[in-house]
Amino acid sequence: MRHSLIRKSEALDPTPIYAVNEASVDSVVGQLGLAAGNWVSRHGYKGEPGRTLVVPAAEGSQVAVLYGTDEVGLSSTFALGSLVTALPSGDYVFETPLPDIELGLLGFALSSYRFNRYRKSGGDLPRLVVPDDVDLERLYTVLDGVELARDLINTPANDLGPEELAAAITKLFEEHGGKGEVIVGEDLLERGFPMVHAVGRASANAPRLADFTWGDEKAPKVTLVGKGVIFDTGGLDIKPASAMTLMKKDMGGAANVLGLASMIMAAKLPVRLRVIVPCVENAISGNAFRPGDVLPSRKGLTVEIGNTDAEGRLVLADALALADEETPDLLIDMATLTGAARVALGPDLPPFYTEDDELAEEVAILSEASADPLWRLPLWQPYMKYLDSKIADINHINTSGVGFAGSITAALFLSRFVENTTAWVHFDIYGWTPIDKPGKPSGGEAQGIRCLFDLISEKYSS
Known part of the structure; x- marks a missing residue:
């Protein structure tokens, strides 16, 4: 995705794009010449x-692109993403300024993502010139983190x-100079992760817990x-086939955490970062955990199993403890x-939970921004x-x-395993986009x- 954004010095004879709206289109087209006016008509x-239209420009065989906006700017935050499929390959540059250009560029780059591990690429995509005053390195950092998360989720379980x-x-x-360990199989029991072991023990692929750190130990x-x-x-509470179709994405929480960790380390934020991920497959065999079992936990609480299909909160509980x-x-x-989160808010709006009102307000403000x-x-x-x-x-x-409040009760269960940390926030994400849209x-x-x-970045960089 980062390759879809370039500096002007890297561009090869970039084609100009003119942002227009219904009030300005005639004036812009008039400057491009008679051929452009005839084509628009x-x-x-x-x-x-x-709406995008490629038109002949004033000089010979050159062309320009008209891109429709509304009266105040882009029609939606990631609207520029539509240019990825609307334009042929090549380099392009906006000749008219746009509001919220960084989000616009982000939408363009995010739309350029392709998962081509199992098939040939569909060919080169268009590239967009980034204005000099845009922090391109930070955009690259974000894009690399998003790409890592998307790639991991899209990879099927036979290869991941x-x-x-x-x-x-x-x-x-x-790659970033961090360190850590991976605890595997029976060692999980000896090291105090009984629920991670119980959930993953039925698989031919041994369960494990990854625990890694990076950064100055004295930093926040x-x-x-x-x-x-x-x-x-x-x-053992097996899903129907239709509910298993997307279960390769059930490691989406881990993928997103790794994407965020990638951003933090690439930006060298002044924090001591720790990432903990229980890596398991919830499979079926003779030693699978059962409904009605009572499991010990790292926290010391005993947990009765009501349904083996609610395994994610069990492995998270040991990790959170x-x-x-x-x-x-x-x-x-x-x-x-939980599916309950999707029923409540749909696939595009993940809920989050925290008792820290100040933290919740910060998340809400930055989420919108x-x-x-x-x-x-x-x-x-x-x-x-x-x-x-x-x-x-x-x-x-x-x-x-x-049978209500499934996402809330799952969050409440997790809260029983966090008693010392006041600034804790839980995100019940979907990790999947069901329908193509810009960005x-x-x-x-x-x-x-x-x-x-x-x-x-804002909380700790100062």
């Missing part, structure tokens, strides 16, 4: 928002198992925890956790009783018989991490 072009996911984490941190501690369930059959032991300054977890939509939902304590168990400290699903090609998606990169 023949195509009935009026500068409608988002627990071992490969842990290897991707190891590689990322080694920022810890990221990601759900790394590389495929979710549902376990580990993270909470050192009381980081900021603790973030991300997970493709970065066009990275997020919506706060409450950790509604009266619903905690829905997690009551008659034989264990807690059940991990709603046992009340009232968001269909497939694996990064959600919330551009906002969080801005948050961490």
Whole structure:
């Protein structure tokens, strides 16, 4: 994606683009000459928002591009993304200024993403010249993080198992001078991660937990925890086939955490970063964990299993308990956790949960500013009783018989494993774009991490 944005010095005879609207189109076309005017008239072009037209320019065989905006600017935040498919390959430069140009360029680059691991590329895409006053290196940092997250989610489980996911984490941190360890198989029991082991033990691919750090140990501690369930059959509470189709994306929380970690390390933010990812496959075999089992946890709480298809919160609970032991300054977890979140808010608007009102306000403000939509939902304590168990400290699903508030009760369950850290925020993401739109090609998606990169940058860079 970064290759879709270039400086003017790199451009090869760039084609000019003129932003027009219904009020300005006639004036702009008049400057381009009679041939352009005839072409615009023949195509009935009026500068409608988002509509593109290639026209002959004044000099010989040259062409120009008209791009429709509304009266105040771009028709939508990532509207420039539509140019990726509207224009032939080549270099282009805007000759008229645009508002929110950085978000516009970001939308163009995000639309240039292609996952070509298993098929040939569709050919070269257009490139857009970046104005001199735009921080291109920061844009590259963001784009690289988004691309990493999308690539990981789009990779199927036969090529991205627990071992490969842990290897991707190891590689990322080694590239930036970080360090850590991967705890594998039976060692999880000895090291105090019984629920990670229980969820992943039925797979031929051994469960593991990756724990890596980077940065100055004296700097503010920022810890990221990601759900790394590389495929979710549902376990013994097996999913129907239709519900398994997208389960390669169940490690979307881990993928997004790694994308965010990539941004933080590439930008060399002044924090001590820690990333914890349980990497498991929720499979079925004779030793799979069962509904009704009672599992110990790292926290010491006993957990009754209400449904093996709610495995993500179990592995996150052990990981969050580990993270909470050192009381980081900021603790973030991300997970493709519940279908209930999608029922409530749809695929494009992930909910987040925190008891820290100041942190929630910061997330909300930066979410809007970065066009990275997020919506706060409450950790509604009266619903905690829905997690009551008659034989264990807690059940991990709603046992009340009232089948509501699935995302909230999942967040409440996780909250029982974070007691020291006050600045904790949980994101229940979808990690997938079902329908192509500007800035968001269909497939694996990064959600919330551009906002969080801005948050961490602003919070700690000063």
